[in-house]
Amino acid sequence: MQNKLTIASMALVVVASITGCRGSTSELPPIHPNPNMDQQWRVDRQEPDDFFPDRRGMRPRVLGTMSHGALAETDAGQEHLWEGKIDGEWTDELPEGITLDAALIDRGEERYGIYCTPCHGATGVGNGMAVQRGYAIPQSFTEPRLRAYPLGRIVYTLKYGAGNMPNYHTQIQVKDRWAIASYVRALQISQVADAKMVPADKRAGLTGGK
Ligand code: HEC
Structure with a gap:
């Protein structure tokens, strides 16, 4: 009898201690037995940080440095890469660091497929799905005016x-713009190709063409 009473009262204490605090609010953070990496140290804006002697968490940029890979578009010498111009004139030359090879054209083809086909169509004649549904019709890339465009x-x-045509500078990285332009050039050439452009040993078996 004595034992049963003890067990019952102990059970009551356990139940009360588990359920007792439910519904009450507290200013303290909840008990977090297994924190994993849920809460991590960080410095918020305008917060002090004792690591530095001046206790400022927000640090000024170290003099004479710039962030990696973020050359300002407006810096001198950037005109070729960003604007497609050399000394104010549009150029057909690729900027330094971009080489015309199969990888560039492949990349251009892939990006063209994503960003340009909706309007210009897969072959560049201007019959993309958006156009079929009412968007302004762009000229075909094979028009002499556009064939004469430097890259x-x-x-x-x-x-x-x-x-x-909307701009695409936020969606397409600058190097990819050159890859796409090179692919557009490949498309233009492919539409007006002359059999003489095909190496002699590969001409046999060509159909169509001049
Ligand atoms: C939302 C539809 C749309 C998309 C997507 C689009 N274009 Fe265009 N593009 C047009 C239209 C419309 C024109 C004709 C602009 C005009 O003359 O008003 C045009 C014109 C052009 C021209 C000629 C500009 C000139 O000076 O006449 C080029 C070059 C061109 N687009 C390249 C591209 C490339 C490369 C892509 C892919 C990155 C692309 N466009 C994506 C609609 C689009």
Whole structure:
């Protein structure tokens, strides 16, 4: 009898201690038996930080440094890469660090497929799905006017847009703009190709063409 009473009262204490605090509020953070990495130390804006002698958590940029990979578009010598121009004139030359090879064209083809086909269509004639559904019809890339565009002018168009065409500078990294421009050039050539452009040993078996 004595034992049963003890067990019952102990059980009561346990139940009360588990349920007793439910519903009450507290200023203290909840008990977190297994913190994992839920709460980590960090410095918030304007917070002090004892690590530095001046106790300022927000640090000024170290004099004479700049962040990696973020050359300002407006810096001298950046005109070629960002604007597609050399000394104020659109250029057909690729900027330093970008080489014309199969990898560049492949990358351009892939990016073109993502960003340009909706309007310009897979072959560049201007029959993309958005156009079929009512968007302004762009000229075909094979038009003499656009065939005469230097690569830089295509890159420039991607940065600033043109007429009814929106710009793409936030979506497409600058190097990819050159890859896309090179692919547009490949598309243009492919549409007006002359059999003489094919190496002699590969001409046999060609159909169509001149
Ligand atoms: C939302 C539809 C749309 C998309 C997407 C689009 N374009 Fe265009 N693009 C147009 C239209 C419309 C024009 C014709 C602009 C005009 O003359 O008003 C045009 C014109 C152009 C021109 C000629 C500009 C000029 O000076 O006449 C180039 C070059 C071009 N686009 C390249 C591209 C490339 C490369 C992409 C992919 C990154 C692309 N466009 C994506 C709609 C689009």
